[in-house]
Amino acid sequence: MFVMKCGGSTLAALPDAFFEDLKQLQEAGEIPVIVHGGGPAISDTLSKLGIETEFVNGLRKTNEDVLDVVEMVLAGKINKEIVRKIQFSGARAVGLAGVDGNLIQVQPVANAHEVGLVGDVTHVNAELIHGVVALGYIPVIAPVGIGADGRQRYNINADTAAGAVASHLGVERMIVVTDVPGILKTVDGEKRVLPSVTVQEIDEMIASGEIYGGMIPKVKAAVQCIQGVVKEVVIVNGSEPQVLSKALKEGGIGTRIVKA
Structure with missing residues (x-):
């Protein structure tokens, strides 16, 4: 389930x-x-x-x-x-x-x-x-x-x-379907999707300005889903082909937000 x-x-x-x-x-x-x-x-x-x-x-x-x-x-x-x-x-x-x-x-x-x-x-x-x-x-x-x-x-x-x-x-895992491919980070001048990030790292990226604008409420909303036995939330873009099938596989697509 x-x-x-x-x-x-x-x-x-x-x-x-x-x-x-x-x-x-x-x-x-x-x-x-x-x-x-x-x-x-x-x-x-x-x-x-x-x-x-x-x-x-x-x-x-x-x-x-x-x-x-x-x-x-x-x-x-x-x-x-x-x-x-x-x-x-x-x-x-x-x-x-x-x-x-x-x-x-x-x-x-x-x-x-x-x-x-x-x-x-x-x-x-x-x-x-x-x-x-x-x-x-x-x-x-x-x-x-x-x-x-x-x-x-x-x-x-x-x-x-x-x-x-x-x-x-x-x-233990939730999928959050959005209109973005995941959490983006600029690496060598290019924006890339982070495959995995912790809640603490998200707080640090918001404070540093790496996560900004409309992405902040999306990320905070995903973090809010991590409660009780839920250990990770996967942020994916719903328009990607077979996005749910890929999200259910380890490292398949999007960004995984984990507690620690």
């Missing part, structure tokens, strides 16, 4: 060959579990509806109005788009939100007074995921969680959710 995390906008732009690769992996006995985000689409919809949105330390400030849009966009629009693309390839998929079957249970984040209805994962119903997989379907999970009272919904950072799902499933 492997967990794949992908942003909603990235998934929407992926070629049909990506989903064909996913189907072939499933047929070969690999078990994909997908956790997706959708930040840009949420922001766009909020803007169209005239609802203000802001971020505090990378987390979207979430009240009930914002949460309605988060759930609508993630669990409705994006989740079902992904399911349709997978099924069009010939594979089978089931879309789930974290509230379904108490799949992702959460508690308010420590700074809830600043960000509102944002949750930290306390438990993942791994039995439900295994049940979906046993029926021959690929689980596609939207990061909207449910509180301890079984009533209150919470917005969850997609990277946090993906790391928690992977950890509760006992998965």
